[in-house]
Amino acid sequence: MTLRARTLLGPGPSNPYPEAQAALGLPLLGHLDPLFLQVLDETSERLRQVFGTANRRTLPLSATGSAGMEAAFVNTVGPGDVVVVAVNGLFGQRMVEVASRCGAEVVAVEHEWGQPVDASRVLQAHPAPKLIAAVHAETSTGVLSDLGPLAAGKGDALLLADCVTSLGGVPVRLDEWGVDLAYSGSQKCLGVPPGLAPFTINDRAWERRIDKPQSWYLDLGLLGGYAGEAAGSGRTYHHTAPTGMVVALHAGLGRILDEGLDAVHARHAEAGRMLHAGLAELGLELFAAEGSRLPELTTVKVPDGVDSATVRAELLDRYDLEIGAGAGAYAASVWRIGLMGPNAAPGKVALVLAALKDVLGR
Amino acid sequence: MTLRARTLLGPGPSNPYPEAQAALGLPLLGHLDPLFLQVLDETSERLRQVFGTANRRTLPLSATGSAGMEAAFVNTVGPGDVVVVAVNGLFGQRMVEVASRCGAEVVAVEHEWGQPVDASRVLQAHPAPKLIAAVHAETSTGVLSDLGPLAAGKGDALLLADCVTSLGGVPVRLDEWGVDLAYSGSQKCLGVPPGLAPFTINDRAWERRIDKPQSWYLDLGLLGGYAGEAAGSGRTYHHTAPTGMVVALHAGLGRILDEGLDAVHARHAEAGRMLHAGLAELGLELFAAEGSRLPELTTVKVPDGVDSATVRAELLDRYDLEIGAGAGAYAASVWRIGLMGPNAAPGKVALVLAALKDVLGR
Known part of the structure; x- marks a missing residue:
C-alpha cells in the first residue's frame, strides 16, 4: 500500500x-x-x-x-x-x-x-x-x-x-x-x-x-x-x-x-470568505445562491470547456489535494470545496487557490 | 481523561x-x-x-x-x-x-x-x-x-x-x-x-x-x-x-x-487448551458443553459464594484486565474469557490465570 x-x-x-x-x-x-x-x-x-x-x-x-x-x-x-x-x-x-x-x-x-x-x-x-x-x-x-x-x-x-x-x-x-x-x-x-x-x-x-x-x-x-x-x-x-x-x-x-464554539464558527466563516473572494479573482462562478452560501462547503461551477474529472485527478496527483465532484445532475458541472474542521484555515485556502490557478492555467 | x-x-x-x-x-x-x-x-x-x-x-x-x-x-x-x-x-x-x-x-x-x-x-x-x-x-x-x-x-x-x-x-x-x-x-x-x-x-x-x-x-x-x-x-x-x-x-x-490462517487458528486453539487446563487446575468448572468449546471464548462458572462483579472489578482495578460477565440468565453466574486475535497467546493465558488465582485466593 x-x-x-x-x-x-x-x-x-x-x-x-x-x-x-x-x-x-x-x-x-x-x-x-x-x-x-x-x-x-x-x-x-x-x-x-x-x-x-x-x-x-x-x-x-x-x-x-x-x-x-x-x-x-x-x-x-x-x-x-x-x-x-x-x-x-x-x-x-x-x-x-x-x-x-x-x-x-x-x-x-x-x-x-x-x-x-x-x-x-x-x-x-x-x-x-x-x-x-x-x-x-x-x-x-x-x-x-x-x-x-x-x-x-x-x-x-x-x-x-x-x-x-x-x-x-x-x-x-x-x-x-x-x-x-x-x-x-x-x-x-x-x-x-x-x-x-x-x-x-x-x-x-x-x-x-x-x-x-x-x-x-x-x-x-x-x-x-x-x-x-x-x-x-x-x-x-x-x-x-x-x-x-x-x-x-x-x-x-x-x-x-x-477553542470556543464562537471562535470555531468565526474561523470557518473567515476561511469561507477568503475562498469565495479568491475564486472570484480566478474568474470562477459560485453555484449556491448568494446569501445562503456555506463557508465550510463551497460549490463552484466548472468553467466551460474544462473537464471536471481531469482537473480533480491532477489536483490529487500533483498536489495530493482532494476536492469533490458535484452531486446528482451537477456531478460534472460543479466542484465542491470543503474547508472543514482543521482545514478551515488560511493555509488551506491558499493551497487550493494556488493549485486551481495552476491546473486551470489562469 | x-x-x-x-x-x-x-x-x-x-x-x-x-x-x-x-x-x-x-x-x-x-x-x-x-x-x-x-x-x-x-x-x-x-x-x-x-x-x-x-x-x-x-x-x-x-x-x-x-x-x-x-x-x-x-x-x-x-x-x-x-x-x-x-x-x-x-x-x-x-x-x-x-x-x-x-x-x-x-x-x-x-x-x-x-x-x-x-x-x-x-x-x-x-x-x-x-x-x-x-x-x-x-x-x-x-x-x-x-x-x-x-x-x-x-x-x-x-x-x-x-x-x-x-x-x-x-x-x-x-x-x-x-x-x-x-x-x-x-x-x-x-x-x-x-x-x-x-x-x-x-x-x-x-x-x-x-x-x-x-x-x-x-x-x-x-x-x-x-x-x-x-x-x-x-x-x-x-x-x-x-x-x-x-x-x-x-x-x-x-x-x-x-501469519497464515492455519497458524492463526492453531494459535487460538493452543491458547484455548492452555486456558481450559489452567482453569481446571484452579478448580473452576467450564460452562459450555465439552466437545463444543470455543478456544477464543471460554465460559466459566462463577464459584458458589463468589460475587461475579466484585471479581471483575478487582481484575480491572488491580490488573487492568477485563473479562466479561455472562449473558442473559447467566449474567451473574458465568464469566466469559476471550483470547482473541493478538490475545490468543500464552502470556495472556498466564496473566488471566495468575490474576484469577490471586483474586479468588486459590
Whole structure:
C-alpha cells in the first residue's frame, strides 16, 4: 500500500483535528469499562454543547451520518404517517427515500438546487404532518437554510434537521430554534474520521416515537439503555460500541470546545470568505445562491470547456489535494470545496487557490 | 481523561493487532480516492480468504457486527417469509428479534444454553423455510456449532451464519460447507477495533434478495454500486465509508494472512487448551458443553459464594484486565474469557490465570 498524506478539501471526510487523530492511537477500551462509559457520557455532554441543546438523549450512533438519518425516521415515522420533506439537494432526496421505506406518506417540497429552503412553501405543503424534515446545510449544493421559520411554524409537527455538514462549522442552536431531533456525521466540521453519527432527540419527539422500529440496530428505545438515557446509572448491553471512534470524537469535540464554539464558527466563516473572494479573482462562478452560501462547503461551477474529472485527478496527483465532484445532475458541472474542521484555515485556502490557478492555467 | 492500557480478555472488543492499531495513525483518505478504493478492494479479497468464499459480494459494512445481522435479514426476508432460527444463546435470540422486525414468520428452535445447535431439530422445524439462520460461535455461551449438517440439509432454503466470534479464530469455510450469507465483526478474532461488519453473500442468496429493503443504509443493492459488486469499475457514492477503519481492517487481515490462517487458528486453539487446563487446575468448572468449546471464548462458572462483579472489578482495578460477565440468565453466574486475535497467546493465558488465582485466593 502506497501511503500519501492527502489534503481533504472535498465534501468530507475532512482531515481530522490532530487531537482526534492522536486519540485513535490510545489503548482501546472495552465498551463496558467504567473509564469508557465516562468518556461516552462526556461525549454526550459535549455533543449537547455543539448541538445547542439540553436534550438528555444525545449520543453518538455507531455508524456514519446516513445511519443518523435512518435512525431519525425509523424511530418517529411508521406506515401512513405524513412526512413533509424540504428537498433542495441530494440529502433532501435521500430523506424522501428513507421516509418512504418506513411506509410514510411523503410530501416532497422540491426546490431548485442551489437555493435555500422556502419555509412558507414547506409549511403550507400539508395541514397536519407528523414530521417536517429539512437539511440545515446541504452538502450537495453548499447551501445553508434557516431552520428558525420552519420551527416557528411547525405547529403540532415534529421538526427534524440534518446537521451533517453544519455541526461544528456554523452555529447550530436546536433548542433556541425549536428543532425536535437532529443528526450529524463525525467526519465533516467536527474534524473526526468517519464512522459515527451524533444524534439528539428531545422529550417531545421521544414521547411520540415508534414503539418498535423496523430497525433493531437503530432502535433508540434499546440504545437508551446503554447511552444517553441511562447515563451515569446502570447500563444494558445493546451492541459493542466502536469505543476507539468514540474516544476520537470525544477528543475532537474537546478541541472545538477548548477553542470556543464562537471562535470555531468565526474561523470557518473567515476561511469561507477568503475562498469565495479568491475564486472570484480566478474568474470562477459560485453555484449556491448568494446569501445562503456555506463557508465550510463551497460549490463552484466548472468553467466551460474544462473537464471536471481531469482537473480533480491532477489536483490529487500533483498536489495530493482532494476536492469533490458535484452531486446528482451537477456531478460534472460543479466542484465542491470543503474547508472543514482543521482545514478551515488560511493555509488551506491558499493551497487550493494556488493549485486551481495552476491546473486551470489562469 | 485517565489513560489505562487494558488487557481486553472479555467477549470483545479485543486488543487489536499492532498492525491494525498502527494503521489508525495513517493519514486519512477520502472514500472515493483511488488509493482508498484499492485498499477497499484488497480488503474484500482478504475477507474472502478468511470467510473461505469466492463470493464477489464480500465487503465491510459501515457499522458494528449487529448491523451485519440486520443487513442479512433486511436484504433477504420480508413480510410472511418463514425463517427458522437455531437459538442456543443471546445472539440466536437477537436473530429472532431482527427477523421479526422484517415481518418474517419466525420459527425459533430453542436449545439449552451451553449446547451446540442440533441440526436435525432445526431442519425438521419447518418443511419449507425461506431462510435458516444459526450462530457459528455463540458469544454468549462460548459454544461452537457445526454448520456443515445444516448446509447439507437446507434444501431450497438459504443458510445464514453469524460468524462474529468465529472469523479469524476457528476455521470458517463458507463455500465448502454451503453457507449462503454470513457476517462478522471487526473487534473479535480479526483483531481490529469495533466499527465494521464484514459481510458476504453468494449469488444464490443475491438472486432471492428483497428488492427494496426496509433499511436504506444497509441496502446491499445500493451498497453494491460502491463496493463489492462494482469493484474495479465505476463507483457510485452511497454513504461516506469509514475509511480509517477500513484501512485498519485491511491491516489486521494482512497480519492474519501473513501469519497464515492455519497458524492463526492453531494459535487460538493452543491458547484455548492452555486456558481450559489452567482453569481446571484452579478448580473452576467450564460452562459450555465439552466437545463444543470455543478456544477464543471460554465460559466459566462463577464459584458458589463468589460475587461475579466484585471479581471483575478487582481484575480491572488491580490488573487492568477485563473479562466479561455472562449473558442473559447467566449474567451473574458465568464469566466469559476471550483470547482473541493478538490475545490468543500464552502470556495472556498466564496473566488471566495468575490474576484469577490471586483474586479468588486459590
